[in-house]
Structures are given as C-alpha cells and as structure tokens.
Amino acid sequence: MSHMLYTRLMATDRDSVLEAAVGVLSRRPTAHLDEIARAAGISRATLHRIFPGREALIREVGMLSLRKFADACDTAGIEEGPADAALRRLVDAVVPDAALCAFLAGENQLYDDPEINDLWEAQDARVRALFLRGQQQGVFRIELAAGWLSEAFFDLVAGVGWAVQDGRLAPRDGAYSLTELFLGGALRRSEQS
Amino acid sequence: MSHMLYTRLMATDRDSVLEAAVGVLSRRPTAHLDEIARAAGISRATLHRIFPGREALIREVGMLSLRKFADACDTAGIEEGPADAALRRLVDAVVPDAALCAFLAGENQLYDDPEINDLWEAQDARVRALFLRGQQQGVFRIELAAGWLSEAFFDLVAGVGWAVQDGRLAPRDGAYSLTELFLGGALRRSEQS
DNA sequence: CCCCTTTGAGACATTCATGTCTCACATGCT
DNA sequence: AGCATGTGAGACATGAATGTCTCAAAGGGG
Numbered sequence: 001m002s003h004m005l006y007t008r009l010m011a012t013d014r015d016s017v018l019e020a021a022v023g024v025l026s027r028r029p030t031a032h033l034d035e036i037a038r039a040a041g042i043s044r045a046t047l048h049r050i051f052p053g054r055e056a057l058i059r060e061v062g063m064l065s066l067r068k069f070a071d072a073c074d075t076a077g078i079e080e081g082p083a084d085a086a087l088r089r090l091v092d093a094v095v096p097d098a099a100l101c102a103f104l105a106g107e108n109q110l111y112d113d114p115e116i117n118d119l120w121e122a123q124d125a126r127v128r129a130l131f132l133r134g135q136q137q138g139v140f141r142i143e144l145a146a147g148w149l150s151e152a153f154f155d156l157v158a159g160v161g162w163a164v165q166d167g168r169l170a171p172r173d174g175a176y177s178l179t180e181l182f183l184g185g186a187l188r189r190s191e192q193s
Numbered sequence: 194m195s196h197m198l199y200t201r202l203m204a205t206d207r208d209s210v211l212e213a214a215v216g217v218l219s220r221r222p223t224a225h226l227d228e229i230a231r232a233a234g235i236s237r238a239t240l241h242r243i244f245p246g247r248e249a250l251i252r253e254v255g256m257l258s259l260r261k262f263a264d265a266c267d268t269a270g271i272e273e274g275p276a277d278a279a280l281r282r283l284v285d286a287v288v289p290d291a292a293l294c295a296f297l298a299g300e301n302q303l304y305d306d307p308e309i310n311d312l313w314e315a316q317d318a319r320v321r322a323l324f325l326r327g328q329q330q331g332v333f334r335i336e337l338a339a340g341w342l343s344e345a346f347f348d349l350v351a352g353v354g355w356a357v358q359d360g361r362l363a364p365r366d367g368a369y370s371l372t373e374l375f376l377g378g379a380l381r382r383s384e385q386s
Numbered sequence: 387c388c389c390c391t392t393t394g395a396g397a398c399a400t401t402c403a404t405g406t407c408t409c410a411c412a413t414g415c416t
Numbered sequence: 417a418g419c420a421t422g423t424g425a426g427a428c429a430t431g432a433a434t435g436t437c438t439c440a441a442a443g444g445g446g
Contacts, residue, residue, distance in 0.1 A: 027301060028301060032403065032404090033403075042423080043425070045406095045407095045423075045425075046423060046424075048405070048406085049422085053405070054404070054405095084380060087379075088394095105301060108221060139380065139381060140380065141373070141380070141381045142381070144379065147362075148362060148366075148370050150378055151356050152352055154352075156348055159344060163344050168340060173338075175342075177337055180334070182378065183374075183379050184378040186327075186334060187334070188331060188333055225432095226433075226434070233440080235393080237395095238393075238395075238396095242393085245435090295423090
C-alpha cells in the first residue's frame with residue numbers, strides 16, 4: 001500500500017527534478033550535479049538516489065524532452081490539414097516547452113545513445129514531412145530545402161527557449177514572435193498577402 | 194632576427210590552432226584537450242606551450258570569433274545604406290565563419306569574462322541598431338522587436354554553422370538559405386513582392 | 387657539419403567532479 | 417510516544433582531465 005504511494009510521489013519528484021535540471025542544463029550543459037540538485041531543491045545525495053548518475057540524469061532529461069516534443073506534435077496534429085496551420089498549432093504546442101528543445105539542441109552528446117537518436121530521428125522526420133507536405137501544397141517556398149526549414153525551425157524554437165529563460169523575451173510573446181518571423185520573415189511588405 | 198621569424202610563425206600557428214579548436218568546440222564544447230590538439234595536428238604538450246591552459250584557449254577562441262564577427266560587420270558596412278541590403282551583405286560576410294558564431298552561441302560560459310562580454314555587447318548593439326534602423330526605414334516589420342530579430346538572426350547563423358559542419362547543408366547554400374528564410378519567411382506568396 | 391630551437395611522447399602530480407557511504411534529523415504513521 | 421522511512425550534510429574513495437616535467441628526435445640556420 002505505502003509502496004504505491006511512494007511510487008507516485010517518486011514519479012512526481014522525478015519529473016519536477018527533471019524540469020529543474022532542464023532549466024540549468026539548457027543554459028549550462030556542463031553544470032555540476034551540486035548545481036542541479038540545488039536548482040531542484042534537493043541534496044546531491046537525494047539526486048543520486050533518484051538517478052544512478054549524471055549520465056542517467058542527462059538521458060532521462062533527453063527522453064522527457066523528446067517525449068514532450070512528440071506530445072506537442074501529436075496535440076498539434078501536424079500531419080492534418082494545411083501545413084501552415086499545422087505549423088502554427090505546433091508552435092503553440094511546443095513553445096511552452098521551448099527550454100526542452102534548447103536542451104536538445106545544446107546537448108549533442110545525447111545522440112550517442114541509439115534509443116535517444118532513434119526517437120529524435122522519428123520526430124525530425126515528422127517535422128520534415130510537414131514541410132515537404134507544405135511545399136507540395138504550395139504553402140511553403142520550394143526554393144528552401146525541407147531539411148533546412150526543419151533545421152531552422154528547431155534553431156528558432158531553441159532560441160525562443162533561451163531568450164525566454166534569460167528574460168530577453170516575454171513568455172507570452174514567444175509563440176507570436178516565432179510564428180511571424182519563421183513564416184513571414186523579417187521584411188515588411190507593402191502589399192499584404 | 195630569428196626571434197621575429199619565430200614570432201610570426203607562432204602567430205600563424207596560434208590562429209590555425211584556434212581555427213581547428215573552433216571546429217571541435219563548436220560541436221562538442223566539452224571536448225578534451227587531446228582531441229583539440231589532434232584536430233590541430235599538434236601534440237598536447239605544444240598546445241600547452243601556446244596556451245597556458247584550457248581556460249585561456251577557450252578565451253582566445255572567443256576573442257577570435259568576436260573579432261571575426263566584428264570584421265564581418267565592418268566589411269559589410271552594416272551601418273550604411275538600406276537595412277535589408279546591409280543585412281544581405283552581413284550574411285555574405287559572416288556565413289564563411291558561421292562555425293565561429295555557433296561556438297559563441299554554445300559557449301555561454303564565455304560571457305563570464307567581462308572583456309568578452311563587453312565585446313559581445315558592442316557587436317550585439319550594432320546588429321540591434323541595424324534592425325532598429327531597418328524598422329525606421331520601413332523595410333523591416335515593426336511587429337517584431339528589434340531585439341528578437343537580432344537574437345533570431347544569431348540563432349540562424351549558428352544553425353547554418355552547425356548544419357554546414359555536419360554536412361546537412363552545402364556550404365555554398367548557407368548564405369542563400371539564411372537570407373531567404375530570415376528576410377522572406379517560409380511562406381510562399383502568390384503575389385510576389 | 388654542428389648547434390640551436392622546437393616538437394612529440396610519455397611519466398608524473400594535481401585538481402575536481404563524481405560516486406559511495408555513514409549518521410543525525412525531520413516527517414509521518416500507528 | 418515509538419517506529420519507520422526519506423532526507424540532508426558531510427566524509428571519503430575513485431577516476432578522469434588537466435597541468436608540469438623530462439628527454440629523445442627532427443628540422444632549420446649558420
């Protein structure tokens with residue numbers, strides 16, 4: 001009985017620790033465990049009790065980030081309807097977790113793990129497919145490779161994550177700024193489409 | 194006499210080592226000194242003779258990167274003429290050294306150094322001023338904050354650096370892809386401006 | 387041809403983050 | 417109150433990367 005309760009408490013604890021870890025690691029990938037533990041409000045000993053070691057912690061953060069990104073793609077339904085509308089939905093779904101994407105972008109060592117790499121590859125393929133579909137639908141420019149659009153999109157999502165974390169961008173401006181710049185570009189147009 | 198010759202040799206050596214270091218560090222900020230030395234084609238001992246230690250090496254790479262970026266801003270003449278044309282010139286000037294920007298973006302610890310931070314602040318201010326001028330000239334959209342445009346621009350430059358380094362983007366496509374996406378956005382427009 | 391300088395390879399000490407352990411304390415339940 | 421479990425603080429060992437040294441070899445200049 002108490003076992004199940006502990007399990008549930010541990011679960012929420014794990015996630016809250018992981019989110020605190022993202023906050024630190026997305027900004028400083030080499031942060032010490034002391035720092036991460038302090039950010040999570042626990043001691044280094046407890047951190048070690050939850051995760052066997054640094055490697056495991058990083059891995060778990062990566063898995064959480066990828067899971068959340070996959071969830072965002074699901075809720076946004078990026079394979080449904082017009083590609084531009086799908087992308088707008090994706091932005092809205094993913095910007096709240098932009099810090100996770102910033103972490104994924106900065107922690108290249110993550111992709112040494114085959115499972116992580118496969119998961120990432122799968123999500124990346126989904127996004128690439130979205131851009132490819134958009135080009136076939138005639139809503140995205142065909143002069144820019146779908147792979148580049150996908151890559152640039154991730155870069156900007158990560159950029160929003162960093163900017164919000166450092167207070168250079170208001171959280172509520174994130175989605176708008178990202179969507180407008182990515183879809184519309186920086187140039188002002190006399191003739192509005 | 195031989196002294197001056199040595200000095201010159203050392204100087205070119207320093208720069209070539211720094212460039213090799215950028216190649217490694219922009220992708221893996223935690224790379225060991227062995228790795229960096231091997232990438233530069235020298236031994237760890239010689240690396241230590243040129244730079245007192247890891248910290249100094251990182252610092253020098255940061256200084257070189259900032260210097261090169263400042264040079265790119267100078268050659269592009271970003272404070273001259275229409276802002277959109279200035280930005281195109283800046284892209285052309287900076288894309289060859291995009292890996293350096295990728296390094297600057299990933300090595301946040303760099304900015305603990307006041308001198309580095311000041312140099313960066315100065316360049317960032319120049320780019321922000323460019324976007325602000327563009328907005329005043331009516332060529333850049335005013336719905337997007339100049340600070341955000343500047344930040345997103347750096348993110349995309351770094352993204353180009355990473356993509357080129359990993360072979361996901363052809364070097365000669367870098368400038369075009371960056372300019373077109375950043376200025377024009379991903380959306381295709383029926384009425385071409 | 388000899389000497390000077392630089393380099394590379396390796397051994398060695400040192401530092402620091404990590405991983406492991408113990409113990410005292412707090413909290414929650416019976 | 418008594419007990420059990422989880423936690424924090426700290427000591428300690430370990431391992432890896434760094435910093436320092438020596439020495440033999442290579443290359444260049446006089």
